[in-house]
Amino acid sequence: MIRRPHTPETKAKIGESRRKYYETHPMPQERIERIKATNKATYARKKAYYESLVIEQENSLLGYYKHIR
Helix, strand or coil, X not given: CCCCCCCHHHHHHHHHHHHHHHHHCCCCHHHHHHHHHHHXXXXXXXXXXXXXXXXXXXXXXXXXXXXXX
């Protein structure tokens, strides 16, 4: 069977049925809180990683320019 991408009409139908489902089945508040906490932790971890990369890059550039002199 060949899978075809959704047309705008089917996307609208899917969105509508999802909306109806979540109106009748709201997500538990504890799950929302857990997702938010996970997102915050992930963001903090990635931010720390990229900051360490920037510091590492600056240090290597400093060493490189000191070496040239």
